[in-house]
Amino acid sequence: MTSALRIEGGTPLTGEVNVRGAKNLVPKAMVAALLGSTPSVLRNVPEIKDVQVVTSLVELHGVAVDLDKETGDLRMDPSNVSVAQHADIDAHAGDSRIPILLCGPLLHTIGEAFIPDLGGCRIGDRPINYHLRVLEEFGAQVEKLPTGISMKAPAGGLKGASITLPYPSVGATEQVLLAATMADGKTELKNAAIEPEIMDLIAILQKMGAIITVETDRQIIIEGVSELKGYQHVALPDRNESASWASAALATGGDIFVRNASQKDMSTFINVYRKLGGGLDIREDGIRFYHPGGDLNPLFVETNVHPGFMTDWQQPLVVAMTQAQGVSVVHETVYENRFGFTDALVRMGATVQLHRDCLGPTPCRFGHKNFKHSAIITGKSQLHGTDIHVPDLRGGFSHIIAALTAEGTSNVTGVQVISRGYEHFVEKLESLGANFEVVK
Ligand code: EPU
16 A cells, blocks of 8 residues: 655646545445345445445454445345454454444344444544443443443343434434434434435435434434345445545646536535635536636635535645635634644645634634634745645645645655545546655
8 A cells, every 4th residue: 555655746637536435425334234134235335445444344243245346336245243352343443433333233233332442533532422322322331441342232122212412423423323223212313413425324224224304403303113124325426535636626726527526415615616716617427626727715614514614625625725815714613623734734835823713603612622723824825845744534635735736845654544535546646647656
């Protein structure tokens, strides 16, 4: 796997990339397959590290998995689901947070589950308290061990519950959906997340036989059923990867057609991109994102849960904002600590000031807690190449964009983390004309 790139910046990225199924849906859809009494087939599955990790985790629990890499068809047969060793789960989970979402389906099928110490991207503390509370509300018995968290289903299985999330968390909403569909009785979820990936997961569960009603005001009602069958489903396209390539086109002064980018899941991004001065050509088969020439406009952006501007779009777009003429402001309201990647941008010549105050109208959870969660970006800055070790998935991709935008050479290490969520990104960069060498 590629771990370092020597990038020569200054060449606009131009050409076409193809985007497949969403990283933030596919692993959850794979977990849902565990609930079926018959095999499932998920289509449009990308070759990314997160898919490999979930594949090994479900295989450890007895699911037979077969991926056709060419077509992206992933077949999962859950007929022999069984208990796995804690040490094996730990060894295969890597730094993924997915094991927490296996809990509901495993409690239904084998009556127990184990979560090793979790990693995921290093953005804030990324706690799992909502998940544990949700599982306890369904009746799971949760025990903290030195190696992780062990869980057992109550006698008679999980029971439907009335749950209000303290925040519309994506993962906690998925936790409820995966636990409630086969729980005994009705579950009422308030303050749910309603991201397109969650709607796609609901569509999958409905295909399997679940009864799920999405009501107004972030309420979801799930009526438990005693059996679910397998599903056939095409995963929705990855709107975060699409937005990343869009930002790369703008920052480098390029022109990229993102095949399969979907307008309906990206409308908030598209509005912001247009206000920033980005060029767009929205087609049925994808979206062309390009720099139309002239100056980009400074902008105010606040990240939020769907239908707001996604936090995962923020980091790549900040790189493009360093190329806008004037002062841009970004208020990050989803994660308390998602601006660490800007240190490298400053070293490259960008002017980015971080602030603890909420620089935006939405009251957020971080305002009085000493987190630098607002950024003021003043451009236009000529970026210069530097040495960077990438911190996390989105920050890492943003550093690649910055290095491609900069004049001179950047040595970027730790890039393997990017393959967690960006399929074949090195090959894609090559096809877009990026000037770089893979450092062995
Ligand atoms: N939170 C808690 N306690 C919890 C769970 C979440 O306090 O038990 C907090 C988080 O710390 C955060 C907020 O709630 O401040 C929202 O987190 P959420 O649960 O919504 O995030 P997640 O499910 O862990 C998914 C994506 C993230 C994406 C977020 C927000 C996956 C695998 N990950 O994470 O994607 O940023 O939703 O949309 O679906 C990425 O793709 O780079 C990425 C980080």
